[in-house]
Structure formats: structure tokens, C-alpha cells
Amino acid sequence: MSQITCKTCQSERHVKSGHTRGHQKYKCKDCGCQFTDTKRIEVHPALKSFAIVLYAYCGVSIGKIARLYKISTAAVLKWVRAAALDVAPFNSTCTSDIVMIDEVWHFVNGKKTKYGFGGPLTGYRVDLLDGNWAIVAMPAPKNLSHV
Numbered sequence: 001m002s003q004i005t006c007k008t009c010q011s012e013r014h015v016k017s018g019h020t021r022g023h024q025k026y027k028c029k030d031c032g033c034q035f036t037d038t039k040r041i042e043v044h045p046a047l048k049s050f051a052i053v054l055y056a057y058c059g060v061s062i063g064k065i066a067r068l069y070k071i072s073t074a075a076v077l078k079w080v081r082a083a084a085l086d087v088a089p090f091n092s093t094c095t096s097d098i099v100m101i102d103e104v105w106h107f108v109n110g111k112k113t114k115y116g117f118g119g120p121l122t123g124y125r126v127d128l129l130d131g132n133w134a135i136v137a138m139p140a141p142k143n144l145s146h147v
């Protein structure tokens with residue numbers, strides 16, 4: 001019979017620590033990790049990437065992916081978290097001078113009015129001291145012939 005070793009630190013010093021899904025659990029005396037004497041399920045990296053795509057872009061739940069791959073939901077969650085750490089930070093520098101804000105009216109005061117906040121708005125670009133810019137939205141003048 002092979003000697004049982006910790007899956008984290010490879011130590012042979014452990015004690016029994018209950019059961020899970022019919023398997024004996026052990027607790028390592030050196031690192032405190034709990035483990036079972038079962039072999040790890042290795043999933044091909046391409047299948048892990050496909051699972052991330054299913055979760056992030058297709059809306060498949062973590063539980064459904066776990067059932068599909070026949071692994072635990074915790075394993076899929078670890079894959080998702082690891083993939084999230086690998087994502088490059090978003091470059092927030094924007095060079096566009098055009099901003100479209102006409103979809104706001106769907107959320108403000110129902111569909112009682114034709115425009116966002118009860119009337120047409122005029123947007124003015126304001127350059128800030130730090131190099132960024134902001135849009136100031138103000139109600140449009142009632143008579144546009146005097147502007």
C-alpha cells in the first residue's frame with residue numbers, strides 16, 4: 001500500500017479528519033491542508049479556456065460547467081478567478097470626442113417624455129485641468145433662433 005502524502009506540501013504527517021463523498025479525509029500536521037487520498041482530476045488547458053469562454057461570454061453557470069466537466073464547482077471558480085487575474089488592465093485613455101447619450105430616456109420617468117430628463121438637452125464639452133474632459137448637459141434653449 002502506498003504512503004498517503006499531503007497534496008500541498010508532500011508531507012507524510014497527517015491525521016484522519018472525517019469523510020467526504022465516501023472518501024476518508026486527512027489533515028496535514030505540517031501545513032494544515034485537508035485532503036483525500038484520491039488522485040487529482042487534471043483537465044486539459046484548452047478545456048479550461050473553453051470553460052472560461054462558456055462562463056464569461058455565453059452565460060453558462062459555474063454549476064453547469066462543473067456538471068459538464070464532472071468536477072467540483074470550486075475548481076471551476078478557481079479557474080475563473082485565475083483567468084480574471086490574467087486579464088490586462090483596461091486602458092482608460094479615450095480619444096473620442098463624440099459621446100452618445102440618447103438611450104437614457106428609457107430609464108428616467110418611464111416613457112412619459114420624449115427625451116431623457118423631460119426635454120432636449122444640449123451637451124457642452126469642458127476641458128479639465130488634468131487633461132480629461134467632461135460633458136455638461138443642460139436643457140436646450142426654448143427658442144433656437146436666438147442662439
